[in-house]
Amino acid sequence: MDEAAETALQLVTAQLVAVTGVIHLWDSVPRLATYWEAGATPDPLAPLSVLFVLGLVGGLLAFVLGARRELVYLYGALLMVGPLVGYVAWHFVGDLGGLLPGTFGHTHGGPFLPGLVEHMVADPVDFVSKVAELGALVCLSALLVIERGKTE
Numbered sequence: 001m002d003e004a005a006e007t008a009l010q011l012v013t014a015q016l017v018a019v020t021g022v023i024h025l026w027d028s029v030p031r032l033a034t035y036w037e038a039g040a041t042p043d044p045l046a047p048l049s050v051l052f053v054l055g056l057v058g059g060l061l062a063f064v065l066g067a068r069r070e071l072v073y074l075y076g077a078l079l080m081v082g083p084l085v086g087y088v089a090w091h092f093v094g095d096l097g098g099l100l101p102g103t104f105g106h107t108h109g110g111p112f113l114p115g116l117v118e119h120m121v122a123d124p125v126d127f128v129s130k131v132a133e134l135g136a137l138v139c140l141s142a143l144l145v146i147e148r149g150k151t152e
Helices: 003-038 045-064 069-093 112-122 124-151
Strands: none
Touching (some): 003 045, 003 069, 003 124, 045 069, 069 124, 112 124
């Protein structure tokens, strides 16, 4: 891949990561503030989302500061898997698959794929968030393959 195409892919990736981060902050910070005022955190998603965004910022800073590209792309791809798997677990497994005892998502009881599509169409913010996360995962994976190809 030529340098201009790789740079364009990096820019698209950064934009997808930024969209993902902004949506997670926009959705989580108000809930986290409410929990802070109440002195309790009944929903683990808000603090987990903020930690996720801090991880995204850390990855972007590492990229800008010249960290090994291969590690940044791998870290970013792994980080993007979290909210995608978490979304499915929260909406279709309930109780985050038992990962966080005492917290409950909700289940739809029907077939998985139609239920996922129905849920995504019903909430445009979720739709944009998950498309951006999936797009970032694909782009980061492609960049990782490109970077690994350079070292061989």
